[in-house]
Amino acid sequence: MRKTRQQSSCPMDALLRLLMGPWTTYILWVLRNRGPLRFGALQRAVGKISARVLTERLRLLEEAGIIYRDYRPTVPPEVSYGLTERGQELGNVLDGLDQLARRWAGIDAPTETLPLRNPPGHPPHS
Amino acid sequence: MRKTRQQSSCPMDALLRLLMGPWTTYILWVLRNRGPLRFGALQRAVGKISARVLTERLRLLEEAGIIYRDYRPTVPPEVSYGLTERGQELGNVLDGLDQLARRWAGIDAPTETLPLRNPPGHPPHS
């Protein structure tokens, strides 16, 4: 049963709500840089995120068609996540936002591509 | 005294946290379309936002240099808010996000410019 998460009739609103969630852009950043990852590896890469929240974010991103879920019913099971084409497009737009933010901050050191929400080690945002 | 709002060392993260706040992008949209507005007019334009939250968002946007605050100590006082140059830039990037969202949703009706977060009448997102 899906939660109380209200949905908007506005596409932009819906997309922002999705990105707004905790860890979300950071997850996208990891997936972009480290390529497709298994659940556990992804969790370790993100850091202190709980399985509960990670699963939630992944489901929402998948529903939006931004990432794909590759399930292999082996023993033990193997589930990988990666960016879809939409995920790539989104990454590009977010890069624009990142550029802007960095420019405003007086930083022009493009260490990595794609927005890095929580720099490794930083807490999410509550 | 500023609140417990933790700040990030990552520019992108900080910007996202700001945009993420309730009503924020909608406020920007209103300011872009209706030009500079006085506090009361802005509040009425946005809809059901409380003065408390509106003030909070405006302060944060101002701190980020995205909007400006024009205070006239007349009687009664007159305070107007409008987009700064940064605000315009930001609007353009957000437009990109809006385009993407609309395209994915199969909508290509560009009714208005700038992302419209909560379509007039919709609740915020909390």
Next chain:
DNA sequence: CCGTATCCTAGGAGATACTG
């Protein structure tokens, strides 16, 4: 290994009333 099921709590948002 990859998740779900529960419990719990912090703090963000609404409403209301009040000031310069």
Next chain:
DNA sequence: CAGTATCTCCTAGGATACGG
């Protein structure tokens, strides 16, 4: 008019333990 000052409520998220 343009905000602050409180108070309360409620949900999103962390921690933990268990299931396929």
